[in-house]
Amino acid sequence: MDDGRYQGRAAAAGDVTTSSESPPHILLIDDAPEDIRATLVLLKAQSWRISLANDAHQGYQRALALRPDLIVLDVHMPHLDGFSLCRLLREAPATRHTPILFLSSANSTFERLEGLTVGGVDYIPKSCAPEEVLARIKIHLQLTWRAPPASQDSPVEPELEGDEIVLRAAMRLIENQLDETPSLAQLAHKVGTHEKRLSRIFREHLGLTVFAYIRDARLRRGQSLLAESAMSVQDVAELIGFRNACNFTTAFRQRIGMTPSQFRQQTLGIADAESAGRA
Numbered sequence: 655m656d657d658g659r660y661q662g663r664a665a666a667a668g669d670v671t672t673s674s675e676s677p678p679h680i681l682l683i684d685d686a687p688e689d690i691r692a693t694l695v696l697l698k699a700q701s702w703r704i705s706l707a708n709d710a711h712q713g714y715q716r717a718l719a720l721r722p723d724l725i726v727l728d729v730h731m732p733h734l735d736g737f738s739l740c741r742l743l744r745e746a747p748a749t750r751h752t753p754i755l756f757l758s759s760a761n762s763t764f765e766r767l768e769g770l771t772v773g774g775v776d777y778i779p780k781s782c783a784p785e786e787v788l789a790r791i792k793i794h795l796q797l798t799w800r801a802p803p804a805s806q807d808s809p810v811e812p813e814l815e816g817d818e819i820v821l822r823a824a825m826r827l828i829e830n831q832l833d834e835t836p837s838l839a840q841l842a843h844k845v846g847t848h849e850k851r852l853s854r855i856f857r858e859h860l861g862l863t864v865f866a867y868i869r870d871a872r873l874r875r876g877q878s879l880l881a882e883s884a885m886s887v888q889d890v891a892e893l894i895g896f897r898n899a900c901n902f903t904t905a906f907r908q909r910i911g912m913t914p915s916q917f918r919q920q921t922l923g924i925a926d927a928e929s930a931g932r933a
Contacts (some may be wrong), residue, residue, distance in 0.1 A: 655777050678911060679703040681722035682757075683713030683739070685731045690757065693784040697791070708735035710846070724795055725749070727774075727876045729758040729765060737772050738846040745771040745822040753794045757787060820845050823904050824852060825867070829862045832872050832894045838864055868895075873909050876902065880914055885912045 679701055687706060689815070697704050706722055707713035709732045717725060725743070728735040736756060743749040756769040756777045769777040773852060776790055791880075823845040828835055836844065841864065842852040856864050872894040879890045891902035906914050 656854065667830070677702050678724065679705065679720065679722040680724050680726065681705045681707065681713065681717055681720060682793065683707045683710060683717075683731075683736070684726075684728040684757070685709050687729070690784075691760070693757070693787050696784045696788050700788075709737065710739045714739055714742060714846075717743055718746055718751070720750065721748050723798065724751055724791060726756045726757050726791070727754055728759040729756060730767065737768055738844055740769070740772045740774060741823040741827065742819055742829045742846055745819045745826070753789055753798055755791065755794060800919045816858065820847055820852070821855050821859050824856075824864075825871075827869055827876075828868055832868075832881055833892070834869050835895060869905065870909075873906060876906060876914065877910070877917065880918045890914065 678700075680697060682690070682694070683699075684703065684706075685708055687708065694704070705722065705757040707716050711734055712735070713725075713727070721798055724847060727736045727740065731739075736758065740754055740756075743752065743754060753775045754773060756774045757780060758765070758769075758777075759780045761779045761781070766777045778787055778790060778837065789800045824841055825842065827844055833842070838849050838852070842849045845852070849857075853864055856862055856867055860867060862870070876890055879885055879893065880887075884891075885893070887902065890900045891897075894902075896902035896905070903913050906912075906917070910917055913918070
């Protein structure tokens, strides 16, 4: 967008009296909108466009289709919870950079940290005064529009099909939890699907089972740690989810054709040779 329009939208986000060519568009996803009635009244009083979704699946489809400027998301919803939905929205190109604020009665420390970990920019208890919710939304809109506009030369990200979004969300979750990967059922739940569909997606797109992908991801991370750190083989094994160094060594030898120690020695030898050649 051009600078003039960018400045106008930023002003509209912070000042309800300022008109804008394109006012902010807020999508609220909550299966119990009566719980946030007072907040809705305040939001609708702004010069903003407000859209509602009454469950996570509807919210997911509307987010991809409407591409709102900011999403306000509940956590506990039937069939697909807010954390799983956030993971999917963070993988879809259309919503990858959209600010997501959790507004929920689920307010334990674990739940707040989970919301921020999966990609939320804020976590607001429903017990907060509606005026505070409004103030936080304004802050995040202003922060979003203060960011430099994307370069016109930036490559356009290809649109992803539903299965590809689920696949990317599952792969990211696995990569971030190699030391303690969830079970297949837990993994499927966390990316908003079921075990059979997730297994099919991995087979069709990667030619691997979920567990084969996890094993490969662990070994890839193990190679990186062996090459780039001085950690012991035991520490590397524990960090990537193997019970002990023996299990790691067996799996590593089967896949790479040498032990972790031999791989490290070979890698260091190549690095030394390259350094000598540049000297």
